[in-house]
Amino acid sequence: MAKDASFICTACGATHAKWSGQCDACGAWNTIKENEAISTGPGPRVTRGSALTLTDLATTEAPPARTHAGVDELDRVLGGGLVAASAILVGGDPGIGKSTLLLQAAARFARGGLKVIYITGEESAGQVQMRAQRLGLTESPVKLAAATDLRDILTTLETEKPDLAIIDSIQTVWSDTVSSAPGSVTQVRAAAHELTSFAKRRGMACIMVGHVTKEGTIAGPRVVEHMVDTVLYFEGDRGHPFRILRAHKNRFGPADEIGVFEMTGRGLAEVKNPSALFLAERGAATPGSAVFAGIEGTRPLLCEIQALVSPAPAGQARRSVVGWDGGRLAMILAVLEARAGVAFAGLDVYLNVAGGLRISEPAADLAVAAALLSAREDTALPESAVLFGEISLSGALRPVAQSEMRLKEAKKLGFTTAIIPPVPSRRARMSTGTPADRAALPEVREMHDLAGFVEALFGTEPGRTQVPSDQD
Template sequence: MAKDISYSCTDCGAVTSKWSGRCESCGAWNTIEEDQPLSSGPKSKSLGKHRGKPIELTDLATEQKDPPRTLAGVSELDRVLGGGLVKASALLVGGDPGIGKSTLLLQAAARFARNGLKVVYISGEESSAQVQMRARRLGLTESPVQLAAATNLRNILTTLEAEKPDLAIIDSIQTMWADNVDSAPGSVSQVRASAHELTTFAKSQGISVVMVGHVTKEGALAGPRVVEHMVDTVLYFEGERGHQFRLLRAVKNRFGPADEIGVFEMTGKGLAEVKNPSALFLSDRGDPAPGSVVFAGIEGNRPMLCEIQALVAPSPHSQPRRSVVGWDGARLAMILAVLESRCGLAFAGLDVYLNVAGGLRISEPGADLAIAAALVSAREESALPKEAVVFGEISLSGALRPVAQTENRLKEAEKLGFTSAISSQSQKKRAASGLELREMADLATFIKEVFGAQ
């Protein structure tokens, strides 16, 4: 009988039954590789004939204690982890090259080691001397962190089993090499096998394992998507190289809320946590200008204010440009279509540029009204009051839909000195606030009352 062979793309993880020079899913060239089996199982097609050990079953009412946690002492990191590091958990941290993943994890390792954990840091990309040089620059040489440079997974697991640390950091999973898999390091088979072995080891030995993962040019974690399903927590370290701000975002967390973020600032001595990110993102904001709007948003459970900037200018080209930084370009196209069809504001023949100041990335639909306000403000050359914040979701009919956690948004705005807010209508009663709140039913009413445009 012919052997079943499958192939996977090393960039996006798409699986196909035959080899080709170009991946049909992501369009990358020369990324299709043959998948190697992790082990040779029984030749029978069915496992029913092979009796195994019975497993223990419990009911939903079984009382078990919550898994123990250890605080790092860095409030932004502990927030993203959901209240600290969970014992015997597997974490995956991804981010662009040079964004500061190794710096963050080395600082976190030093903090955990000072708090009593036995920490082992294994680097597959740098030598021990390079990591020690970074530790000297960060002032971490006195921290009791054990260091090694290795890529052989069998040797690493043997060392960890003998040392029995509380936390092991693997930098990175793409450099690990399992000698039982016949493929090169970084391939789909190697990444999958290494992640599976490390995750299983973490659960069986009671050791927390943090794995660093590379990302593709689209920003997704490289390798098979199954790796993200294996681990307990997936964190993304985001930021623009031209800005000093860095965001640690939880996109998956079995022990805490997802979409929680921690804000850091890159300094000469490493990453410093930012206690009040709203004040930092708005610190360089000057006098009110057309196209500038302050959005009161929510990231995870944290209210966060940021500035949205828009520029509308006549286009010299037949196809006007639509350039977006920090927001979804498809949603910008939707907002422009609603403004044209429901409000009568034409953007044909106009270039549109949109930017979220500070390098922040926004994904929540509650930013729709702030985006529309910035676009209309830039088009009409009319600035909003400097003390006003805007938030609300826009539907395709032009109606404004309510958003969640309105009270928290207003409290954060009031704390930073804002005196008025413009939002969509809500049926919930709100507590008295020091802000002047103006609720709008639809986008056309908002534009007429705020800008006076028809």
């Protein structure tokens, strides 16, 4: 028998230093067994633990109960509302509006019946109260505290037993069991782990705020994303009033869902129809402008893609992109030259997604190519046309997912023409659909390859500016 052997009662789980006939803890007889090691190889001795309760794949659980915030855009990103015993991380650049949004959400949740505690580590309680007064939230029953000591925060949460705790921000929280400075990777990881574990044990929802630079180098969201259930990022340009709340990870709902807000003097206002808002400042048709019908999460979203092409000094051509992938732009320019005979050598190229929106899906390829060609030829595209489609390296145009949803959104906003790749499934539905179904979609012009697209919109020779009118 090993010298460090231990014994455990199979009835109550009590441990004993030696074997005996009766368990001192529960009084049962002949239930004490040796706690044998489950590993006899090199390394420390690993003793047996408690057996896990196993289920099969057919076992189903009821969906988690959710509490609605009363802010439709926030509920959408959360997957339908706030889930109890969940840990949520809200990241974004400093000053983008995270604290404003969460203070508004805390007030809504509190008015809905939840007990909410807002703990700030970056500001004083007076500063948060001033923000609440400016936003008209002073009557909301939100409990407020200013603290950074993790031990004090956990003790307060244990005593108060809130339904929701908001920690603003995780970089300021420190634990006296960790020797690193507050805000370091070790401190942030330790604080996030303790708060997440506490939320799971107590059935409390916990929202943690974290700051991230453009490079993502500040300790915070990048080191705790795998610990939490939901990761939301607040995006936007301070020069624009629009803010995008995007779900990068969500165990209780779809990822890549977005909520759109507008920064006003009274805080963040939710945008019910973001497509109309992003296109509100679009005037008459101008060269270099194309409207893209995209999908963000589960909703269609129309936005304007702007391009500018101008002569460049010899050997110093620039490529500048805002809101899209610069590598993807380089690929589109190469395919235009190799497959359609349209060169951009010696030309500066600037590309921008209007409104501060960031697009990642390849469905924007065709709209980007159209904006570039329109700017190069100094010819406006049809004002009532939308475009979407993926461009392959061979120059072929490939269909994208959810084409019908994109077309319906375009028709709703008054666009009468859609330039897209061929979609066999859409053709089949249209051949069997009713006249009302066909009337709900814009007129579709299908393009098979990039060369045919350039010829149809700008003529066969570079430099020609023959563009079909809306009536063609």
